[in-house]
Amino acid sequence: MIPWLRGDAPFPPVSKALRSPNGLLCAGGDLSPRRLIEAYRHGIFPWYSEGDPILWWSPDPRMVLFPEELKVSRSLRKTLARGVYETRVDTAFRRVMESCAAPRGGQPGTWIVPEMVEAYGRLHDLGFAHSVESWLDGELVGGLYGLALGEAFFGESMFARAPDASKVALAKLVERLRTQGCRVIDCQQATTHLASLGAREIPRAQFAQLLRESIQYPPSGERWS
Secondary structure, three states: OOOEEOOOOOOOOHHHOOOOOOOEEEEEOOOOHHHHHHHHHOOOEEOOOOOOOOEEEOOOOEEEEOHHHOOOOHHHHHHHHHOOOEEEEOOOHHHHHHHHHOOOOOOOOOOOOHHHHHHHHHHHHOOOEEEEEEEEOOEEEEEEEEEEEOOEEEEEEEEEOOOOHHHHHHHHHHHHHHHOOOOEEEEEOOOHHHHHOOOEEEOHHHHHHHHHHHOOOOOOOOOOO
16 A cells, blocks of 8 residues: 545655565656656656556656767767757647657657646746757657756656757767766666666665755755756
8 A cells, every 4th residue: 555645735755666666666646847847856756647646656766868978879979979959948848748649669659748738837847857959850759857956957758850969969868968967867667778878776865865955955946958
């Protein structure tokens, strides 16, 4: 059994999350900006299917990318050097989310349900959620989105409709975050794709400590340009 969040009830400690399924912490609550920001500050994120209650997760271990550990392949380096794609930030946030939610080969559905698009759209309007976009000949062909809180960035999803389009967006994001003093990029769960880019797993307790050090004050939003 997991707790059910009612009203303004706080999240349980992440140490109470289940081992199987890994990281399931609680259910219920809402997707208000206040609730979402509080969740991410403690290393918790929502992940559920349409028609299901909101489920909150904090897996152990946690997949993260330290900005200084990004791996840029030779081919990606060439793509970046040639300037194949124009990179923009925060110009098409909802379109990026909708593109990330679009059906993909081998996946029966998506966790980026319409309520999530609306909720993160509100966070974007408040300056907490951001998109990094790859454009080619005036067309959006790749990108990613996530939340920036203090010295941490919480990556949510990425998509690509052209070669290396999402990787270029990630490289540009990391470049920006380095200049802002970002300490860690949360990738949530392990994938071979993320590992190939330099992400690695760390214990949840270490991740929670990183967040305590990186988000020390009530966060404030800021639009990127």
